[in-house]
Amino acid sequence: MTRLYAGCDVGSTTGKVVILDDHQVVATALIPSEVDPADTARLALDLAASYLPDPSAARSLARLVGTGYGRNEVPFADENISEITCHAVGAQACNPSVRTVIDVGGQDVKAIALNPDGTVLDFAMNDKCAAGTGRFFEAMARILRIDLDRLSELSAAAASVAPITSQCSVFAETEVVSLIARRTPPPDIAAGIQLAVARRVYALARRVGVQPAVAMTGGCAKNHGLVLALQPLLRQELVPLDMDPQLIGALGAAVLARRKGMGR
Amino acid sequence: MVPRPILSAGGLFPVRLRSPEVMGTPLADTYLSSVTCQYVRALLELAMEDRFSDLDGWVFAASCDHLRRLADNLLHVAPPNFLHVLDVPHRVGEEAITWLADELRNLCVKMEHQFGVDLSDEALTKAIWRENEVLSRLERIGRLRRDDPPALFGTDFHRLLAAWQVTPPAWFANTLGSLENALDSSTDRPPARARLMVCGSQIDQPRWIEVVESVGTVIVADRFCFGSIPGLEPWPVGVDPIRSMAEWLLVGSACPRMMERFDSRLERIQQVVREYRVDGVVVQSLKFCDLWGIELAALTRALRELGIPVLRLEREYGGGGEGQLRTRVQAFLESMGR
Numbered sequence: 001m002t003r004l005y006a007g008c009d010v011g012s013t014t015g016k017v018v019i020l021d022d023h024q025v026v027a028t029a030l031i032p033s034e035v036d037p038a039d040t041a042r043l044a045l046d047l048a049a050s051y052l053p054d055p056s057a058a059r060s061l062a063r064l065v066g067t068g069y070g071r072n073e074v075p076f077a078d079e080n081i082s083e084i085t086c087h088a089v090g091a092q093a094c095n096p097s098v099r100t101v102i103d104v105g106g107q108d109v110k111a112i113a114l115n116p117d118g119t120v121l122d123f124a125m126n127d128k129c130a131a132g133t134g135r136f137f138e139a140m141a142r143i144l145r146i147d148l149d150r151l152s153e154l155s156a157a158a159a160s161v162a163p164i165t166s167q168c169s170v171f172a173e174t175e176v177v178s179l180i181a182r183r184t185p186p187p188d189i190a191a192g193i194q195l196a197v198a199r200r201v202y203a204l205a206r207r208v209g210v211q212p213a214v215a216m217t218g219g220c221a222k223n224h225g226l227v228l229a230l231q232p233l234l235r236q237e238l239v240p241l242d243m244d245p246q247l248i249g250a251l252g253a254a255v256l257a258r259r260k261g262m263g264r
Numbered sequence: 265m266v267p268r269p270i271l272s273a274g275g276l277f278p279v280r281l282r283s284p285e286v287m288g289t290p291l292a293d294t295y296l297s298s299v300t301c302q303y304v305r306a307l308l309e310l311a312m313e314d315r316f317s318d319l320d321g322w323v324f325a326a327s328c329d330h331l332r333r334l335a336d337n338l339l340h341v342a343p344p345n346f347l348h349v350l351d352v353p354h355r356v357g358e359e360a361i362t363w364l365a366d367e368l369r370n371l372c373v374k375m376e377h378q379f380g381v382d383l384s385d386e387a388l389t390k391a392i393w394r395e396n397e398v399l400s401r402l403e404r405i406g407r408l409r410r411d412d413p414p415a416l417f418g419t420d421f422h423r424l425l426a427a428w429q430v431t432p433p434a435w436f437a438n439t440l441g442s443l444e445n446a447l448d449s450s451t452d453r454p455p456a457r458a459r460l461m462v463c464g465s466q467i468d469q470p471r472w473i474e475v476v477e478s479v480g481t482v483i484v485a486d487r488f489c490f491g492s493i494p495g496l497e498p499w500p501v502g503v504d505p506i507r508s509m510a511e512w513l514l515v516g517s518a519c520p521r522m523m524e525r526f527d528s529r530l531e532r533i534q535q536v537v538r539e540y541r542v543d544g545v546v547v548q549s550l551k552f553c554d555l556w557g558i559e560l561a562a563l564t565r566a567l568r569e570l571g572i573p574v575l576r577l578e579r580e581y582g583g584g585g586e587g588q589l590r591t592r593v594q595a596f597l598e599s600m601g602r
Contacts, residue, residue, distance in 0.1 A: 084591065119601075121599070
């Protein structure tokens, strides 16, 4: 019988599950977070299980590792591991050359320096402030009355970059409102928002040293405008990962579950 | 750097002020800049809320500019009946000890006049003996943290320290005696995931230690500006108690305000790492603590060069951000393979 291993990443905005067999990814799921982290974990696992040839196989997982801010609340986890370790392991599982991971999530941004064997060498995290996270993008998109995908598209069409100097989400909102009132083209405002976040993320990454190759994970890695704004600051291109970057934490958790389950 | 024996002689009762329960500092923020240390802002906030009205006086050491600003603003917005600022040298040496001893003598004269108490050498020596009785007991309890597993968690020890700083010495010595007897028989603690040491800004909030320990660690040693383990060595008893105290304060301080002492501070940490079998060191500074903020950059690098795993953190006074703190500590343990 095929042994299955899972990682469950309960984040502030989304819940993610990745299920592996001994060789590859066999199912994934990504859902919006519920109020109760335990509900998020259950729903995400149920959804991932529904993609298996035999959904009932998810009830007899060989091992499951919980991660993310709600990792302590995953009721069926065999253990929990920090999202810092899981993103490092997940990114390196996708691309073994990765030495720096930048994880931009819903409420956290993390920079992680990796050893060649994929273990964590050093890391830095934002403090309580939401600047440089998905929350910041959500707040700015709300002011512009567009969704996050549109924000990314808009910034690509900018003729110039409107300066947004404040790192604070609240003050940045005020700046954006002023720019709108001055009839600054929305694409330029969007590009300014991307650059403001990119500079914040870059400052954090510098704290751990930016060694190539650099990969970006988390939901905000799907924001192409942010990627384009960040690359010149990093003075290098971000390496692609052969998986949805939002699932990398769950993938890392699943890889760790498999390693332990297989006695490695 | 205010010597407790002077504040506990002649029937006086010393209290180190803390304000872990403060909920924001809107009043203090009017007077202090946003980059002033949060401990100082929290104390000014409570002073402006009239929460320290039962104090008969305040004694400051000019350890850093932030504390000086607290003294300045206190005189302006909530002037106490008695306020004295000790001018403390930044270097260790004969001249510095003489200077600080003179400062302490001036303080004694002012306090004798203000409170009508006897702060003669004889009275001070008696106060030193009383303080030393507590310090000796605390030191013995602290040494139990060298055991593996230790007889008490770091959280428990920090609760003791918090209590010590607001409790009359004689009463506290008796309580510690009972505790010592109880702890000697405590041998059933499970082994910890890792034995950690905490260095940096003074921590007067046991809850912070508790959160760090909640992921399976045990804090077995700490090194702040003063204390706690090691750093609770009894006061020297000499023929000139004031000069002895001055020397003890300058030589014993691990506060980075003391210049040209980085190597000795680093050496002390190394020694503790060996003695207390520390697996990793958490270095932390209180937000906007300039002195530790700068020190920690050099300290982190130096400790890593020595092969000691280091987690560097910035701490908010008044708590909060517990989830993020747990994540950082857990990731640190995982990076150590634990």
